[in-house]
Amino acid sequence: MSSTVFRKHLTDNRRGFLGWALAITAVAAMYSSMWPVLGRNSSLSSAINSFPTAMRDAFHLQDYGTAAGYFGSTVFGLLVPILLAVFAVAAGTKSIAGDEEAGTLDLVLAHPVRRVRLAAARWLAVLAAIVLVGVVLLLVELAIRVPAEFTTISTANLAAMTFQLVLFGCCFASIAFGIGAYTGRRLYAVVGGAYATVASYLCDSFLPQINGLHWVQAISPFSWYLGGDPLRNGIQWTHCALLAGLSLCCAAVGIRGFDRRDVAQGG
Amino acid sequence: MTDIAVETAGLAKRYGNARTGKTALVGLDLTVERGEVFGFLGPNGAGKTTTIRLLLDLIRPTSGTVRVLGADPRDNAQLRGRIGYLAGDFRIDGRQTGREALTYLGDLRGGVPAARTAELAERLDLDLTRRISTLSKGNRQKVGVVQAFMHAPELLILDEPTSGLDPFLQQRFVELVQEASANGQTVFLSSHVMSEVQQTCRRVGVIRDGELVTVADVEQLRQSAHRKVEIAFAERVGAEVFEALPGLQNTVVTDTPDGASVLRAILTGSPDALLKAAARFEVTSLLAEEPELEEIFFTFYEHGSTGNGSKEFAA
Ligand SMILES: Nc1ncnc2c1ncn2[C@@H]1O[C@H](COP(=O)(O)OP(=O)(O)OP(=O)(O)O)[C@@H](O)[C@H]1O
Ligand SMILES: [Mg+2]
Numbered sequence: 001m002s003s004t005v006f007r008k009h010l011t012d013n014r015r016g017f018l019g020w021a022l023a024i025t026a027v028a029a030m031y032s033s034m035w036p037v038l039g040r041n042s043s044l045s046s047a048i049n050s051f052p053t054a055m056r057d058a059f060h061l062q063d064y065g066t067a068a069g070y071f072g073s074t075v076f077g078l079l080v081p082i083l084l085a086v087f088a089v090a091a092g093t094k095s096i097a098g099d100e101e102a103g104t105l106d107l108v109l110a111h112p113v114r115r116v117r118l119a120a121a122r123w124l125a126v127l128a129a130i131v132l133v134g135v136v137l138l139l140v141e142l143a144i145r146v147p148a149e150f151t152t153i154s155t156a157n158l159a160a161m162t163f164q165l166v167l168f169g170c171c172f173a174s175i176a177f178g179i180g181a182y183t184g185r186r187l188y189a190v191v192g193g194a195y196a197t198v199a200s201y202l203c204d205s206f207l208p209q210i211n212g213l214h215w216v217q218a219i220s221p222f223s224w225y226l227g228g229d230p231l232r233n234g235i236q237w238t239h240c241a242l243l244a245g246l247s248l249c250c251a252a253v254g255i256r257g258f259d260r261r262d263v264a265q266g267g
Numbered sequence: 268m269t270d271i272a273v274e275t276a277g278l279a280k281r282y283g284n285a286r287t288g289k290t291a292l293v294g295l296d297l298t299v300e301r302g303e304v305f306g307f308l309g310p311n312g313a314g315k316t317t318t319i320r321l322l323l324d325l326i327r328p329t330s331g332t333v334r335v336l337g338a339d340p341r342d343n344a345q346l347r348g349r350i351g352y353l354a355g356d357f358r359i360d361g362r363q364t365g366r367e368a369l370t371y372l373g374d375l376r377g378g379v380p381a382a383r384t385a386e387l388a389e390r391l392d393l394d395l396t397r398r399i400s401t402l403s404k405g406n407r408q409k410v411g412v413v414q415a416f417m418h419a420p421e422l423l424i425l426d427e428p429t430s431g432l433d434p435f436l437q438q439r440f441v442e443l444v445q446e447a448s449a450n451g452q453t454v455f456l457s458s459h460v461m462s463e464v465q466q467t468c469r470r471v472g473v474i475r476d477g478e479l480v481t482v483a484d485v486e487q488l489r490q491s492a493h494r495k496v497e498i499a500f501a502e503r504v505g506a507e508v509f510e511a512l513p514g515l516q517n518t519v520v521t522d523t524p525d526g527a528s529v530l531r532a533i534l535t536g537s538p539d540a541l542l543k544a545a546a547r548f549e550v551t552s553l554l555a556e557e558p559e560l561e562e563i564f565f566t567f568y569e570h571g572s573t574g575n576g577s578k579e580f581a582a
Binding site for chain 1: 320347350354358376
């Protein structure tokens with residue numbers, strides 16, 4: 001039963017999921033292919049090096065001149081994770097709250113499938129979609145690694161970064177999914193997911209520059225994702241565990257709430 | 268196995284929080300026997316859909332108990348496998364074809380033979396190869412009818428099933444219900460279409476403002492209903508003779524210019540006394556209208572009326 005729900009959720013949303021995977025990958029590939037131009041541009045590097053340290057820290061611009069530094073601040077630093085978070089929040093929201101507000105959840109729940117299983121299957125389907133994004137992105141990055149001259153980043157480290165990116169996406173998908181499943185309200189899930197994304201970015205970039213607020217970095221999923229520099233040092237297991245743990249908690253609380261509440265008829 | 272299909276006791280449902288909430292059901296006691304077709308009637312907002320969604324565990328009772336096919340519906344997926352449900356406002360993802368949708372729903376039920384869905388679709392004249400978003404409202408409703416009936420469930424719970432269907436298809440639907448009933452399936456049917464209720468239901472329950480107003484046998488209701496009678500006499504007759512009769516109200520005798528007279532009245536219950544009284548005169552014509560179930564129920568639907576039909580005599 002659960003696998004039926006899982007498969008159905010993926011096939012129903014295949015166009016959207018594939019579209020997002022390709023769009024995010026295209027953005028990543030575009031930034032990556034600019035590395036030979038921007039990275040070798042010594043005047044740009046020195047210009048960036050003259051920025052105040054706090055600002056360079058905030059934007060992860062510590063060493064723009066190395067491939068790992070460039071990728072960490074551009075490809076994996078901002079646009080790709082933010083796009084992935086947007087996708088994750090949208091997909092997480094849609095899986096329960098969106099379906100419920102559209103009034104189409106009623107029908108499925110009147111069938112012999114337990115609510116917990118239905119919600120869990122859909123959550124896993126959303127996670128699978130995010131894994132799909134990661135796989136497509138990784139394959140393309142590996143394919144252009146030699147032509148775009150970033151062979152200094154090892155295949156393993158590229159894979160580690162993508163793996164953490166996927167976990168990062170799963171985390172925001174789970175936050176939106178959890179809020180949506182718990183409340184049944186699309187708006188709450190979208191707004192909650194968006195706030196979490198922005199807050200987590202700020203906690204990793206600007207807020208730690210303020211005296212006495214350095215600690216907020218430690219609770220930011222953004223810093224769990226990027227901190228420790230996976231492009232140089234490979235997988236950061238503690239960070240991975242934190243991202244996975246937060247995802248699980250959000251999903252579990254959401255599913256539990258969903259199991260106990262009234263399902264709305266949709267309007 | 269019990270012989271009760273649906274049983275609620277003191278079932279209450281309050282939506283929302285204590286301050287802004289709205290009480291939709293106040294202590295509903297309802298029993299539907301296995302194998303019967305039970306009509307669930309009531310004005311808009313009476314609580315029919317609320318009751319039905321409680322039976323399916325889509326919403327949870329504020330208080331009271333529900334038993335469906337002898338089991339508690341709470342978190343009971345196995346029980347839902349024995350039920351076919353059609354929502355009052357049937358909605359389904361439009362990005363799929365009818366066949367894809369029905370295959371999925373069938374798979375959730377552990378598989379339904381494709382021949383069975385095809386047969387139902389054909390009877391309802393539904394094209395399963397079209398994307399649901401391109402179907403008209405009535406055709407979309409047919410998908411709902413098929414998914415409710417396709418696995419031949421022990422209990423069918425249908426909330427205004429024929430909304431959007433044309434008269435021809437309403438008739439097809441009535442046949443489906445009659446077949447299901449002949450099969451021993453129980454049908455719980457909420458409806459505003461009296462002809463459909465009249466043709467299918469053995470008993471009806473009327474709910475108003477979240478309370479069960481009455482449960483009645485359709486046949487008995489018809490017998491006990493008020494019907495207009497009109498008797499023409501060849502001679503002049505006095506109204507006093509008829510005014511004294513029990514079960515006869517609003518008695519009016521009109522004299523016609525040619526020396527004859529016509530009695531018009533509203534008859535409740537047996538016509539025996541009236542016929543015997545009339546037999547003393549020469550009767551030239553007799554007309555007794557068949558009571559419409561619709562009219563009978565108007566009396567229950569009226570707000571504030573006690574359901575004894577007194578309103579009907581006001582005119
Ligand atoms: N989710 C909800 N939140 C608040 N009130 C609700 C909700 N759903 C229904 N109600 C209220 O509960 C009452 C009963 O509604 P219900 O939908 O059960 O009526 P119904 O008998 O099915 O009416 P209809 O014939 O129009 O379908 C109505 O007053 C309605 O406004
Ligand atoms: Mg209703």
